[in-house]
Amino acid sequence: MCLWGGGPPSDPAEQSLLNKLIRRSLVRNRNQVEVLQRDPSSPLFSVKTFEELRLKPELLRGVYCLGFNRPSRIQENALPMMLAQPPQNLIAQSQSGTGKTAAFSLAMLSHVKPENHWTQCLCIAPTYELALQIGQVMEQMGKFCPEVTLTYAVRGNRMERGVRLQQHVVIGTPGTLLDWCSKYRIIDPKLISMFVLDEADVMIATQGHRDQSIRIHRLLPKECQMLLFSATFEDSVWGFAEKVVPDPNIIRLRREEETLDTIKQFYILCSEEEEKFSALCDLYGGLTVAQAMIFCRTRKTASWLAGRLTEEGHQVALLSGELTVEQRADVIQRFRTGKEKVLVTTNVCSRGIDVEQVTLVVNFDLPVDMEGNADNETYLHRIGRTGRFGRRGFAVNMVDSDRSMELIRQIERHFNRSISRLDPGSLQEMERLIS
Template identity: 70%
Template sequence: MAEDSWALAVDVQETTTPSRLPNWSQDEENEAAGDRVNKAEQSLLNKLIRCSLVKNGNQVEVQQADPKSPLFSAKTFEELRLKPELLKGVFTMGFNRPSRIQENALPMMLAEPRQNLIAQSQSGTGKTAAFSLAMLSHVNPENNWTHVSKRSYTPFTLPLKTVSGVFMSACLCSVERGIKRQEQIVIGTPGTVLDWCTKYKLIDPKKITMFVLDEADVMIARQGHREQSIRIQRLLNKSCQMLLFSATFEDSVMTFAERVISQPNIIRLKRVEETLETIKQFYVLCRRKEDKFIALCDLYGCLTIAQAMIFCHTRKMAAWLASRLIEEGHQVSLLSGEMTVEQRAAVIERFRNGNEKVLVTTNVCSRGIDVEQVSLVVNFDLPVDMQGNADNETYLHRIGRTGRFGRRGFAVNMVDSDHSMDIIRQIEKHFDKKITKLDTSNLEEMEEMTI
């Protein structure tokens, strides 16, 4: 470790479990409650399974606070005029050139006079390294007080992990009343950092020169985090540089961002609608789960399937289906909300590597998982919201696991009641696209579906 190392203080807190689901039977509620798509867990899962930057086809749109300011993007790290030790660390860590978000965000974050920024960037696009470099560029290792404060909804993602071995020493904070923190960078959940600033007086908020809110869309889902972040922001000097990152730009996110960040530059992804054009959609009429299973076996008997993802409503149904498929000789992995995020990541990695050909899962795997070889998605149970209506967004995310990277895919929906048929009609109306009836026992019809 070099003598001129930056220090890091880290706050560790646990996330809360999702609330229970109303308006369902007790059995359904108990089985499905742990399989809701939790934003914090999904964000962590995406981080664990990504070993490289994701391929992102979105174009970046930049809105400058000062339209007269010359727009500048950096195609190389050398253009940023980073401190020599930081530039060396970047190359040592294997970064060759800035990612798309880094190209546009880093010049703004490093500019003088300092500029505020609101940026849309999904997990895996390089934003962590971007604001880490900005944070490290701000601090002066000679000054033993906090320069930079970074708020996170969860301690799972320490933003300096990509550079920690090169640039800084880290310590896990223990709270001692009356002793000022000497680390230049503090990372923590809003509640604890607010306590450090006000209750325990460990940090002087007036000396903070950069304030980073990461994954704001996940953070503000918790009422307490939103209000605590606002309270911290009010303690800071008006000259403090404010940075906010979010994977989505929903109205709630922008309302929050505009409340805590004045005169920001804004970087957003130009919306590219997910398309269903490469996915052939079908439904199969069944009476009960055994009929669904027979239809599924018929599909495997007639289609050339690289890999398949099968979605179930509850853990109990997913476990039953996985067991039956294994009995039939299929290589199957099972994924559900009762697993830890680390266990889920291991299952997905095995599936991605082709160790298993079939992944049976609940909604915990409906978003953000790209496996190029998936050619079939089966909705063993159709996605519905808590009122029993079609969950169109989840449907899109589910069947979007196939047809990736321009390849053709198949989506088959199992219909076992009049209500299920009504769900299919709702989905057709929403996407303005017909879902074709399929008889899996008709070999001729099955052959035609692949044409």
């Protein structure tokens, strides 16, 4: 979890929504997929085309309208399990941008029997906004299947008590869905045949959602197909998943070592903030930089720095936590399309954003954890914004005190990598080190 130099952690639901808003196309994922089958003797199926899934023609048209020409890596392995007969339960690890939402939306659309006018599929998401994102994907994919209907179980969507829903798919948040199933009885949980729980790691980080989800699960019939998705698989997520999904197939990412081979790392010695700014200007002027990201510890520093760079004539975007999620997504889109060449940000932007043109990352302030030591994970996520997809990138750290120098040493020891000193006033030295 990202920390703002000892400040509050970023909201996981907001981070997930931000990723959904900015990832309009599939991300290229280096991680290999590992499949653990419930029945190891069963043949392992994966597909390379959507035609192999024998989908209804209307659904296939919907898939292609969404821009999927071939299954993504998670879809190759997950869809055959989701669509299998008899139904199979699944726990899958998958980040935003990998085609996960489209996969389980396709599974629900395929699963529904339109002639049965009752709710057959439940899908739970941690927040109203995330539920809406899922529904938008499903509505687009199912636009050639008008006989399949859906509605949203979210606060404010009032339903008449005791009148059973006829919509086939209900997408919503745990509290409202629980009310609809038990308090208002407008959904008969015993008739649910597919249960999808998305963003499990975000769900259990949100107070009350974990217990509400388990209570919904207990109302469902034993033969109901259970599908659970999570971006991370920490112990708390595993414990939750095991309670909700019996006898599962498991798809998880085999984490490759984050490579630093394509990123050259340097530090610059400075005495105070003004000298850091001068060094930054020298650095940006001495390098051929497509786009740069500059990380600050606080909103105040980020705002000051963005203002100074703008005064110097740079096209600068500012991204920090007081912006709404939609505003942040807009800033990132502008940066991604090259409208601004420099993005100044706090840790709110340290992970998950892939902009291929970023060649320079600057830590104007080094990341620290709650104890004031080097936050190695955040450092890795920050500098990983450059050197994407095998391209060469540069990371420069501003060192303005003995304590900052000690943080550099901690980072060197952690990653077993040397970070070279750079003199931004010497263009010849810079060219020699970077070449």
